[in-house]
Amino acid sequence: MPEQKQLHLTAFMRPVSLHTGAWRYPGSYPDANFNLSHLKSFIQKLEAAKFDAFFMADHLAVLNMPVEALKRSHTVTSFEPFTLLSALSVVTEKIGLAATASTTYDEPYHIARRFASLDHLSNGRAAWNIVTTGNPESAKNFGLDEHVQHSDRYKRAREFYDVVTGLWDSFADDAFLRDQESGVYFDPGKMHVLDHRGEELKVRGPLNIARPVQGWPVIVQAGQSEPGRQLAGETAEAVFCSPRDLDAARALYADIKGRAVAVGRERDHLRILPAALVVIGDSVEEARAKRLELDRLVHYDSAIASLSVALGTDAAGFEPDAPLPVDIPETNASKTSRESVLRLAEAENLTVRQLALRYGGYSGLAFVGTPDTVADEMSVWLREEAADGFTVVFPFLPQGLDDVVQRLVPVLQERGVFRKEYQGSTLREHLGLPRPGNRFFS
Amino acid sequence: MPEQKQLHLTAFMRPVSLHTGAWRYPGSYPDANFNLSHLKSFIQKLEAAKFDAFFMADHLAVLNMPVEALKRSHTVTSFEPFTLLSALSVVTEKIGLAATASTTYDEPYHIARRFASLDHLSNGRAAWNIVTTGNPESAKNFGLDEHVQHSDRYKRAREFYDVVTGLWDSFADDAFLRDQESGVYFDPGKMHVLDHRGEELKVRGPLNIARPVQGWPVIVQAGQSEPGRQLAGETAEAVFCSPRDLDAARALYADIKGRAVAVGRERDHLRILPAALVVIGDSVEEARAKRLELDRLVHYDSAIASLSVALGTDAAGFEPDAPLPVDIPETNASKTSRESVLRLAEAENLTVRQLALRYGGYSGLAFVGTPDTVADEMSVWLREEAADGFTVVFPFLPQGLDDVVQRLVPVLQERGVFRKEYQGSTLREHLGLPRPGNRFFS
Structure with a gap:
C-alpha cells in the first residue's frame, strides 16, 4: 500500500480571524490581535496540535475604507510581525514562524538580516512571505504619491529574492571557528562579498550574520496574478492562495506546480496551501x-x-x-x-x-461542518491535487481555534493524514523541503 | 539633607564587550554575541541588579577592516536588534530595551512601527538610539556608492524624529473602545492623519498600531559632533557618549544640558551616560x-x-x-x-x-579597581556633573559582568547612589523622565 499523503496545516494569524465580525462573537477576546498573552496561548495550542506554522500577513498602512467600516475593524492596531514572532519564538519550540515582508517598501539588506536573525533565534523555524504590497495607501507612507506599478513591483521582487538569498549565503555554514587559542574568529576564505549590481538594486554585502539554520528561511508567496504565479513557480516553497472552489484550486495547483517543474524544480518542493475558514459544529x-x-x-x-x-x-x-x-x-x-x-x-x-x-x-473558501465532514472535504482536496494542506482561517477565537485543535486535528490524525508528532525540528523538515546548498561554498 | 543624587546604569551589550580580545579571555564564552541562552542569562543578571537598560548598538555592514583584524573580530555575526530585544522582552519584566536604528538607511514608518511594537510587547521598556550611521560601508549595502554627507544625514535625522514621534501620536491613548455590543472598535475622531510633507520626507500615516505604552519610547542619542550635540539637546532623553576624562565629560555635560535648556527643556529630562569599561579586582x-x-x-x-x-x-x-x-x-x-x-x-x-x-x-574611559575605588570614581563623576550615570562596558563575559552585578552594584546600593528595587515599571520611570503628551490629542 502506498504511503498515505500528508496534510500540512498553517494558521492564518494576522489578523487572528479574517472575519470582520470575529471580535464581537460571544466569548471571543475583542483585543486578540493585540494582546501578547492571548497570542502566546494561541501559538502554544497550535504547536500542541502539531501545526506546521503560524502565519502573519501584514499591511504597511491603516487600510483605506469608509470610516463607518474602518471604526468597526479589529485589525487597525496590531503588533509588527518581526517583533511579535521573535517574542513568540521564545515560548515555543517547534512550530514555524512565517512573516510577511514587502519587496517594494523595504531594503534587501534589512529583510535578509531580520529573517536570518529570526531563523537563528528560533533554531530554524522562520519563513518569508514575499509580498509586493498591493495596497496603494502604503505608498503614501513611504514617500510616494502613487503606488508602484504592478509589473515594476514584480520585476523588483524577483531581483530582491536573488539578493536576499545571496546575502544569506554570505558565509559558509562552517565559517565560524571561534578558536580562542589562535585568536581566529572566522575563516575569511569562507566569507563571500555579493557585490550585486542589477537593474533595480545595488547591494554589496556581506550580510553581518551567520548563514541561517535552515540555509535559507522557507520562501512563501501569495500572488495569484500571472507574474505572481510565475514568481511562485520560480521561487516559492509554500504558496498561500484563495481559490473559490475545488475546480479552481485544481487548476491553480496544476498551473503553479507546472511552472516550478518547467524551471527544473521538484514538484514536491512547493506546498500549495489554500486559505480556508473552518467552522466546526x-x-x-x-x-x-x-x-x-x-x-x-x-x-x-x-x-x-x-x-x-x-x-x-x-x-x-x-x-x-x-x-x-x-x-x-x-x-x-x-x-x-x-x-x-x-x-x-x-x-x-x-x-x-x-x-x-x-x-x-x-x-472565501470555507469548510463548515462536523469534524468528520470537514476531514472528508480536506481529504478530497488532498487526493484530488487541489491542495497539499491548508492555511486555516479561524472564525472566532479562542473557541473556533479550540474546535480545530481539539476536535478536527484528532480526526485527521486518526485517519493518518496529519502528523501526531513533529518528526523534525525545523520548518523545512515539517514541510518536507530540502535545505538549500550555499551557492558560493559547496 | 538634600536627597542623594542617583546613578543610572545601562549595559553596553552589542557587542557584549567592546574589547576586541574579550572572546579569548579565560572562562569567557567565545560565541557570547550570538548565543541566545547566554544573552538571556546576561539580561536576567542585569535585571536582578536593577540596571536601567540593556543597550544594543548596531552596524548595517560587516565593518571595513584589514582581513587580519577582521578575522579576529567577535562582532562579525550577531543578532539583529529588534528580533533579539523582542525575544529578550519575554524573559524579563523591568529592564529597559534600547535598540539602535538608523535614520539614514531606513524609513520612518518602519522605525516608528517597530519601536511601538517593542514598547507594547515589553509593557513600556523600549528606547530608540537615533544614529545617522557613520560607517561608509553601510551605504554600499543600500544602493549607494558614497556615504551620505554628514550635514545631510543630520538634517534628515531631525526631520525623521519629527515624523516618527508624530506617527507615535497617530491615536489618542483612549482611542480603542472595543465595544462588542455596539460594534465600534475605535473612535475615528481619536485617529490623526499626520500627512507630513517636509524637505526630506513625505509620510501620510496614520501608524497601524496603538500609541506606545510610554507615549513615546525613550529617545537616545550618541553623536558628539556639533550637529550631534544639537540634535541631542533638542531631542535626546538619554545620551550615550565617550568623553576621555572627567574634564572632557564635564564640558560635554554642560554643553548638551545647556543646549536642552536653551530650547526650553528641563535639565533633568536628559540623562548623560558616558561609556565606561569597568574592571573589578x-x-x-x-x-x-x-x-x-x-x-x-x-x-x-x-x-x-x-x-x-x-x-x-x-x-x-x-x-x-x-x-x-x-x-x-x-x-x-x-x-x-x-x-x-x-x-x-x-x-x-x-x-x-x-x-x-x-x-x-x-x-576609552575605564574604571579599573576595587568595588570601593570604582564606586568612589563614579560618585565623583556624578557629583561633579560629568555624568548622570554610565553605560557600562564589560571587559569579558560572564565574569566581568558578574563582577559588576555581584560586587560593584551592592557597594553602590549601600552608599545610596543606586536603586535597590525598581520603583516603576517603564524605562521612563527608571530614568525619571516624563511621559510625553500626545501633540494631537490632549
Whole structure:
C-alpha cells in the first residue's frame, strides 16, 4: 500500500480571524490581535496540535475604507510581525514562524538580516512571505504619491529574492571557528562579498550574520496574478492562495506546480496551501448556524457595500429580508463573482441580508461542518491535487481555534493524514523541503 | 539633607564587550554575541541588579577592516536588534530595551512601527538610539556608492524624529473602545492623519498600531559632533557618549544640558551616560593585571595599527618591548589623541607593546579597581556633573559582568547612589523622565 499523503496545516494569524465580525462573537477576546498573552496561548495550542506554522500577513498602512467600516475593524492596531514572532519564538519550540515582508517598501539588506536573525533565534523555524504590497495607501507612507506599478513591483521582487538569498549565503555554514587559542574568529576564505549590481538594486554585502539554520528561511508567496504565479513557480516553497472552489484550486495547483517543474524544480518542493475558514459544529446544521450567527455581527451598511461589489450592481435598494431579486442585470464588473453569489444564494437559501453579511464577513473558501465532514472535504482536496494542506482561517477565537485543535486535528490524525508528532525540528523538515546548498561554498 | 543624587546604569551589550580580545579571555564564552541562552542569562543578571537598560548598538555592514583584524573580530555575526530585544522582552519584566536604528538607511514608518511594537510587547521598556550611521560601508549595502554627507544625514535625522514621534501620536491613548455590543472598535475622531510633507520626507500615516505604552519610547542619542550635540539637546532623553576624562565629560555635560535648556527643556529630562569599561579586582593592582592580561589577547599587528592612528605617526618600527621613543613628531593628524597616548604611557609606565594592545583593545574611559575605588570614581563623576550615570562596558563575559552585578552594584546600593528595587515599571520611570503628551490629542 502506498504511503498515505500528508496534510500540512498553517494558521492564518494576522489578523487572528479574517472575519470582520470575529471580535464581537460571544466569548471571543475583542483585543486578540493585540494582546501578547492571548497570542502566546494561541501559538502554544497550535504547536500542541502539531501545526506546521503560524502565519502573519501584514499591511504597511491603516487600510483605506469608509470610516463607518474602518471604526468597526479589529485589525487597525496590531503588533509588527518581526517583533511579535521573535517574542513568540521564545515560548515555543517547534512550530514555524512565517512573516510577511514587502519587496517594494523595504531594503534587501534589512529583510535578509531580520529573517536570518529570526531563523537563528528560533533554531530554524522562520519563513518569508514575499509580498509586493498591493495596497496603494502604503505608498503614501513611504514617500510616494502613487503606488508602484504592478509589473515594476514584480520585476523588483524577483531581483530582491536573488539578493536576499545571496546575502544569506554570505558565509559558509562552517565559517565560524571561534578558536580562542589562535585568536581566529572566522575563516575569511569562507566569507563571500555579493557585490550585486542589477537593474533595480545595488547591494554589496556581506550580510553581518551567520548563514541561517535552515540555509535559507522557507520562501512563501501569495500572488495569484500571472507574474505572481510565475514568481511562485520560480521561487516559492509554500504558496498561500484563495481559490473559490475545488475546480479552481485544481487548476491553480496544476498551473503553479507546472511552472516550478518547467524551471527544473521538484514538484514536491512547493506546498500549495489554500486559505480556508473552518467552522466546526456537532452537526452540519449547528456549524452553519454558528457561521450565520457570526455573519450577523457584521454591520449591514458595510456588508451591503461588499455585496454590491460582488454582484456588480447596487444592492442597497433590495429588500433585506427577501430573497435576491430574480432580475439582477449582468454587468461588465465581475461575471464570475456575480455567478458565485447567485449559486451561494440558491445553495444555502439566503436572504439579501444574509448574503450581504457573508460578503461583508468572509466570503472565501470555507469548510463548515462536523469534524468528520470537514476531514472528508480536506481529504478530497488532498487526493484530488487541489491542495497539499491548508492555511486555516479561524472564525472566532479562542473557541473556533479550540474546535480545530481539539476536535478536527484528532480526526485527521486518526485517519493518518496529519502528523501526531513533529518528526523534525525545523520548518523545512515539517514541510518536507530540502535545505538549500550555499551557492558560493559547496 | 538634600536627597542623594542617583546613578543610572545601562549595559553596553552589542557587542557584549567592546574589547576586541574579550572572546579569548579565560572562562569567557567565545560565541557570547550570538548565543541566545547566554544573552538571556546576561539580561536576567542585569535585571536582578536593577540596571536601567540593556543597550544594543548596531552596524548595517560587516565593518571595513584589514582581513587580519577582521578575522579576529567577535562582532562579525550577531543578532539583529529588534528580533533579539523582542525575544529578550519575554524573559524579563523591568529592564529597559534600547535598540539602535538608523535614520539614514531606513524609513520612518518602519522605525516608528517597530519601536511601538517593542514598547507594547515589553509593557513600556523600549528606547530608540537615533544614529545617522557613520560607517561608509553601510551605504554600499543600500544602493549607494558614497556615504551620505554628514550635514545631510543630520538634517534628515531631525526631520525623521519629527515624523516618527508624530506617527507615535497617530491615536489618542483612549482611542480603542472595543465595544462588542455596539460594534465600534475605535473612535475615528481619536485617529490623526499626520500627512507630513517636509524637505526630506513625505509620510501620510496614520501608524497601524496603538500609541506606545510610554507615549513615546525613550529617545537616545550618541553623536558628539556639533550637529550631534544639537540634535541631542533638542531631542535626546538619554545620551550615550565617550568623553576621555572627567574634564572632557564635564564640558560635554554642560554643553548638551545647556543646549536642552536653551530650547526650553528641563535639565533633568536628559540623562548623560558616558561609556565606561569597568574592571573589578580584589585590589587595584589585581584589576590592572586583569586588564593587561585581557589586552595581551589582542593581535599585535592590528594593535600597532591602532596605536599608529592614535599617535598620528607609524609606530610599526618602534621597539615593541621598550618605552615609547621620546622624539615622536607632532603631526596634523590628531594632537589631542597623541597627547593622551603620551599621558597614558607615563601614567601606567607602559611599553610600546602594552600601549598598542591597549589601543587595539579598548582605549576609552575605564574604571579599573576595587568595588570601593570604582564606586568612589563614579560618585565623583556624578557629583561633579560629568555624568548622570554610565553605560557600562564589560571587559569579558560572564565574569566581568558578574563582577559588576555581584560586587560593584551592592557597594553602590549601600552608599545610596543606586536603586535597590525598581520603583516603576517603564524605562521612563527608571530614568525619571516624563511621559510625553500626545501633540494631537490632549
